[in-house]
Amino acid sequence: MNRSPVRSASSSPTFSPLYRQIKDLILASLEAREWGPGDVIPSESELAQRFGVSQGTVRKAIDEMAAENLLVRRQGKGTFVATHSDPHSFFRFLRVAANEGELPKSRSVPLECWRARAGADVARTLGLEIGAPIVILRRVLYFGDKPVVFDEIYLPAALFPDFSMDVLTANDDSLYRMFESRYGVRMIRADERLRAVAADRASATALAVPEGTPLLLVERVAFTYGDKPVEWRRGFYSTENHHYHNELG
């Protein structure tokens, strides 16, 4: 490895600065699972030596990756691969808050899980062939004793081979935590589209509200390294006592 970085690129149309090349190299190592979620990566000076650049250049590369929540710095200890284990990361991908007071602990209750073949919509969204094997999961998220989110989740079976009710019931982690620990698939980004809809029978039942109740519909496509889509999800949120929280900056 260790392609030596290009220091000058005058008149090059695809010029990218050294620290960005370093960033791409580190990114490649993450993608290749050289270091897994939660692991320490080599120290800045060690990486600097490995790549033949100064420590400041490595530092700038890591700065960007920390800003993108790919790495986490801890002074005195080292730099770590980000993981969905820590609760901070949990709420980056679940923007639910209680209208009043603190949010009670969440509990995920799987309803059904089955295998199917990708229709046109799912295939397009996940970048699969039509007819490719997928897994579908329905589950309800409770906060305290209240059902708040009814999710329908579509996954490519190729990436989550043995995904099933058994795996889910044996596992108390959040889904994304399990995805990265069991299948080595780490979600790093997601696009969401929010709409208001009337509860149909299935969502009304799951959320214990009357049919026709206005629900917040959240459609999500989640991506792993390389902006590869690996999850499609439709979540119905009961917003009687909760809301979707967002910060604009």
Add this chain to the structure above:
Amino acid sequence: MNRSPVRSASSSPTFSPLYRQIKDLILASLEAREWGPGDVIPSESELAQRFGVSQGTVRKAIDEMAAENLLVRRQGKGTFVATHSDPHSFFRFLRVAANEGELPKSRSVPLECWRARAGADVARTLGLEIGAPIVILRRVLYFGDKPVVFDEIYLPAALFPDFSMDVLTANDDSLYRMFESRYGVRMIRADERLRAVAADRASATALAVPEGTPLLLVERVAFTYGDKPVEWRRGFYSTENHHYHNELG
């Protein structure tokens, strides 16, 4: 001015690094309107000289402020105070997208605007005394010929003294653009809470949908420098042909 920065702070409980002190000084200049939205600020080397630190330290301060969308760097030209004029900034505070195709140009149609006194809710949200003078605006946002958002907006009258229908009709800018150009109030951050509700008579009329239609309710508190709340807004979004777009990262 130019309090000389403190270089060492061993055992100080409120230690903050030099670049953060510089950042606070630049922030104070922004808050004091030493440079207005869209203006160039002094060059990095000039600021370094003014504050008696190295250029790299000023650079790091500006880096953070650029990441927070307070400043905008333009290579070869200088560093500028961010403004709501550029369309990029516009969509940071209006997360609407069309379900299909491009979003047509938006048009804001004011319905009514009147003065009132703050009730308990508004007073608490905006940090005012109960009974303090406020201004209330109702307006509809159209995209193409479709009404999409019905807004009710509460502002402290002290900050927006002559705000009225006349001012609005004479002004084609976005609200936030007008706030910063006419009143010197620049919105830098906002908290939003999203819920699904059934359209009441007022919102149904404004959005030309049947009463009871599920609507996306977006409650926003917007903040200016120093995290001071200066706007409270309730927006009803018709999500038949549009949605609220959010990126999780």
Add this chain to the structure above:
DNA sequence: CAGTGGTCTAGACCACCTC
């Protein structure tokens, strides 16, 4: 051309963690 931000380096020292 001069002036701006952008990159890269080398080295010093500080703050924090662990042993």
Add this chain to the structure above:
DNA sequence: AGGTGGTCTAGACCACTGA
């Protein structure tokens, strides 16, 4: 004490802009 990341400096050179 020895390692890690965090701060700060000084200086060189590159890339972009506009007169």
